[in-house]
Amino acid sequence: MTHAVEVLERESPSPRSRGFRVTTFSSLQHRDFRYLWVGTLFMSAGQWVQQITLGWLLYDLTGSSVLLGLLNGLRALPFLISGPVAGVIADRADRKKSMLGSQYLLLVTALIMGILVAGGWVEVWHLMVFAVVTGAAWSLNQPVRQAIVPNLIPRKDLINAQALNSTAFNLNKVLGPLLGGLLIAHSGAAGNFYVQAVAYAGVMAMVYIMNVPKVTPSGPRVSAWADMKEGWRYCWREPLVLAILICGLIPMILAFPYQALMPVFQKDVLEAGPEALGVLFAAPGVGGMVALVLLASFGHRIGRLGRLMLGGLLVLGISLMLFASTRDLWLSALTLTIVGASQVMYNNTAHILLQQIVPDELRGRVNSIYMLDHGLAPAGALVAGIATHFFGAPWTIGAMGALVLLLGLIVAWKAPGLTRWRPGVAEEA
Numbered sequence: 001m002t003h004a005v006e007v008l009e010r011e012s013p014s015p016r017s018r019g020f021r022v023t024t025f026s027s028l029q030h031r032d033f034r035y036l037w038v039g040t041l042f043m044s045a046g047q048w049v050q051q052i053t054l055g056w057l058l059y060d061l062t063g064s065s066v067l068l069g070l071l072n073g074l075r076a077l078p079f080l081i082s083g084p085v086a087g088v089i090a091d092r093a094d095r096k097k098s099m100l101g102s103q104y105l106l107l108v109t110a111l112i113m114g115i116l117v118a119g120g121w122v123e124v125w126h127l128m129v130f131a132v133v134t135g136a137a138w139s140l141n142q143p144v145r146q147a148i149v150p151n152l153i154p155r156k157d158l159i160n161a162q163a164l165n166s167t168a169f170n171l172n173k174v175l176g177p178l179l180g181g182l183l184i185a186h187s188g189a190a191g192n193f194y195v196q197a198v199a200y201a202g203v204m205a206m207v208y209i210m211n212v213p214k215v216t217p218s219g220p221r222v223s224a225w226a227d228m229k230e231g232w233r234y235c236w237r238e239p240l241v242l243a244i245l246i247c248g249l250i251p252m253i254l255a256f257p258y259q260a261l262m263p264v265f266q267k268d269v270l271e272a273g274p275e276a277l278g279v280l281f282a283a284p285g286v287g288g289m290v291a292l293v294l295l296a297s298f299g300h301r302i303g304r305l306g307r308l309m310l311g312g313l314l315v316l317g318i319s320l321m322l323f324a325s326t327r328d329l330w331l332s333a334l335t336l337t338i339v340g341a342s343q344v345m346y347n348n349t350a351h352i353l354l355q356q357i358v359p360d361e362l363r364g365r366v367n368s369i370y371m372l373d374h375g376l377a378p379a380g381a382l383v384a385g386i387a388t389h390f391f392g393a394p395w396t397i398g399a400m401g402a403l404v405l406l407l408g409l410i411v412a413w414k415a416p417g418l419t420r421w422r423p424g425v426a427e428e429a
Contacts, residue, residue: 024297027161032210033152036145037164039206043141044169046106046199048176049183050134051075053192056184057117058127067124071131073378078135080375083368086140088227090147090364096212100204102141107200109133114193143368150355150363151213159305162352163296166344170288231365234358240306241357243415245370247313247407248350252373254403255316255343257384258323259284264393269327276329283333284340291341295348305349305356306418312346313408320401324394 028034058064058071089098113130116122153161183192235241262280266272319342323335351370358366387396412419 024160024293025164027153027157027164030153030157032212033149033157033161035206035210036149036152037161037168039203040145040165040168041172042199042202042206043103044172045176045179046110046196046203047138048172049180049192049199050110050196052176052180053184053189053196054127054131056180057122057189058124060189061122061124061127071127074128074131075135076375076378078132078139078375079371082136083139083143083371083375084228084231084365085368086143087231087365087368089140090144090368091231091361092227094214095144095148095364096207096210098144099141099207099212102137102144103200103204103207105137106134106141107197107204109137110193110196110200114190114197117188117193118190139368139371139374142371143364146351146355146367146371147360147364148212151360152210155356158355159352160296162348162355163292166348167289167292167296170285170292170344228365231362231369234362235366235369238357239415240418241354241366243411243418244309244350244353244357245366247309247411248347248370249373249376250407251313251316251343251346251404252376253380253383254400254407255320255380256373256377257380258320258339258397258400261384261388261393261397264388265332269393270329270332272329279329279333280336283336284343287337287340287342288344290337291344292348295345304419305353309346309349309353310408310412310419312342312349313411314405315342316346317401317403317405317408320404321398322401324396324398324401 028037054071054075058067109130113122113126116126149161149165150158179195180192183195235245259281266276266280270276316339319335319338323332323339326332326335354366354370355363384396384400387399391399
């Protein structure tokens with residue numbers, strides 16, 4: 001029996017003991033997680049305000065869509081480079097100090113950018129450097145924040161906590177850009193950077209009053225490189241963990257880029273007006289929010305998370321194929337709602353499984369590997385754009401859906417322990 005299965009057997013409650021209850025906000029009853037969740041609200045608001053402000057400011061300065069693509073790529077690049085290092089820091093350093101340090105960096109850089117914009121001194125290279133620095137800070141911060149969640153709540157509330165964290169992020173995905181646009185219109189871009197600084201100060205305040213347990217290393221301290229290799233070896237040797245990471249990372253190249261092709265679908269496939277683009281972008285968000293509320297409310301009754309994860313992946317592939325074949329706006333919106341719901345469901349259940357399986361002293365490194373998806377998404381968008389140029393958007397998205405479906409079937413076949421596992425019941429991987 002692998003270590004992963006032993007952990008699941010020891011720490012997962014039996015579904016029969018839970019009874020029927022709705023647990024939409026159950027994890028918020030725990031003081032330190034409540035502070036972490038409020039900090040997530042502040043942090044995600046700052047991130048989305050930043051994203052719309054940077055894009056608007058760069059395009060206003062240059063009018064270049066190429067530079068916009070470069071800016072987004074630079075924001076994602078640190079997750080591929082510094083992300084694995086951040087995992088080592090999360091498992092070896094003081095996690096509370098790590099979170100405070102990265103938030104301090106975000107706060108200071110936001111203030112500097114606000115001053116540059118307000119004074120009329122901002123140049124394109126300032127925006128590029130800002131994107132890299134803030135991307136690095138995010139890549140250092142996120143693995144730590146994810147790694148401490150199981151230390152702040154009982155295991156029975158872990159599904160609810162993950163769903164609520166994602167709900168906070170997705171809520172600000174709607175409200176953050178709206179707030180950023182209103183602020184740009186009424187007070188200029190400089191004010192947005194000051195708003196970001198205030199949001200990051202709020203995150204720091206929440207972290208200061210949290211009790212963050214210190215991690216106990218699994219062995220003697222060696223080099224950072226050796227610690228990093230230990231994390232990769234663990235992922236490779238644990239079949240369940242490897243299967244979950246495959247399901248979490250590969251669809252970021254195969255499936256997530258469908259969003260980048262929405263303007264092509266709106267104009268060339270559906271031949272609809274610009275208002276249809278808003279419908280196409282909003283539909284997955286609606287589906288995702290519904291899925292998160294259901295997961296937060298009834299996730300404690302789920303006996304087979306691995307089966308739910310793979311089910312979400314399979315539905316994602318099928319719904320992408322259906323979307324590619326539709327030529328009606330409202331049918332497209334319906335299929336995209338299913339796309340958003342299934343994407344959120346498989347992604348969150350994959351993360352929950354990792355939080356349950358991986359031991360505390362390795363959780364930061366495994367989370368940093370899982371978060372490589374932030375850096376893979378731009379690569380997927382590039383591949384999808386090239387394929388669309390040669391084959392068209394419907395064929396490209398249809399092929400992406402078929403590949404996601406095939407991936408889910410292969411994982412279900414090659415990792416049967418993932419589909420058979422239930423809390424409290426040991427299964428061979």
